[in-house]
Amino acid sequence: MNAPPLLAAQGLAFSRNDEPVFGPLDFHIDAGEALLVQGDNGSGKTTLLRVLAGLLRADAGQVQIDGRAAGHKERARFVAYLSHLPALKADLDTLENLHFLCGLHGRRTRQMPGNALAIVGLAGYEDTLVRQLSAGQKRRLALARIWLSPAPLWLLDEPYANLDLDGINLVNRMISAHLRSGGAALVTTHGAYAAPPVQTRLLRLSPAGEISAPAGQNSATAGQSPALRGGAA
Ligand SMILES: Nc1ncnc2c1ncn2[C@@H]1O[C@H](COP(=O)(O)OP(=O)(O)OP(=O)(O)O)[C@@H](O)[C@H]1O
Numbered sequence: 317m318n319a320p321p322l323l324a325a326q327g328l329a330f331s332r333n334d335e336p337v338f339g340p341l342d343f344h345i346d347a348g349e350a351l352l353v354q355g356d357n358g359s360g361k362t363t364l365l366r367v368l369a370g371l372l373r374a375d376a377g378q379v380q381i382d383g384r385a386a387g388h389k390e391r392a393r394f395v396a397y398l399s400h401l402p403a404l405k406a407d408l409d410t411l412e413n414l415h416f417l418c419g420l421h422g423r424r425t426r427q428m429p430g431n432a433l434a435i436v437g438l439a440g441y442e443d444t445l446v447r448q449l450s451a452g453q454k455r456r457l458a459l460a461r462i463w464l465s466p467a468p469l470w471l472l473d474e475p476y477a478n479l480d481l482d483g484i485n486l487v488n489r490m491i492s493a494h495l496r497s498g499g500a501a502l503v504t505t506h507g508a509y510a511a512p513p514v515q516t517r518l519l520r521l522s523p524a525g526e527i528s529a530p531a532g533q534n535s536a537t538a539g540q541s542p543a544l545r546g547g548a549a
Pocket residue numbers: 332337355356357358359360361362363364506
């Protein structure tokens with residue numbers, strides 16, 4: 317029997333003040349696959365991710381995670397959410413933040429906070445308070461948190477924002493390694509400047525709430541950093 321998709325949405329729709337923001341949407345993401353959600357500013361990408369993460373309630377439709385109706389338990393176990401605003405404690409240092417978040421959400425075996433900091437290019441910043449980091453460094457720290465998460469389904473809202481070219485390549489290597497290890501990722505972006513390099517399908521949102529979902533494949537592969545090779549535990 318085939319494994320169920322990691323994430324499946326049927327007829328998913330969200331409105332504000334009776335104005336549709338998106339949907340109805342039908343899509344699914346299998347293990348080993350990335351879904352790129354593209355759309356202009358205000359087209360509903362963040363709203364969709366917040367609905368999938370359980371932070372907003374959909375007006376219509378269903379979300380299933382690993383074949384079960386998505387409830388708190390399923391989301392806690394399966395979903396790691398990288399939001400626009402990094403969920404970091406400004407007055408804790410980078411390492412303390414990662415230890416705190418691992419305490420809350422768990423941690424992949426064989427991955428340690430110090431190692432994750434090195435992977436995202438923040439070696440040497442272990443004692444730096446988060447409020448002293450640049451926007452790109454905060455984004456890198458938030459990515460380290462995602463890397464440490466044991467959840468197989470990554471919901472990444474604009475993961476390339478604030479990152480330099482090296483940071484964009486880092487995101488792509490992380491996504492590639494995560495997919496190779498059986499994970500999946502849903503990635504939003506409003507531009508074509510960066511996209512996950514592997515097994516990518518496209519879901520396009522329009523500001524009017526109208527959607528189109530061409531099933532394009534992009535099988536280009538990215539170079540792998542030794543730190544990311546081997547993927548998740
Ligand atoms: N808290 C809110 N209250 C009311 N309206 C909101 C709220 N958040 C977003 N919106 C509206 O919902 C629509 C979709 O916003 P959303 O943030 O999902 O878009 P987006 O595609 O992620 O945009 P961007 O590319 O600019 O990040 C927009 O019209 C926005 O103004």
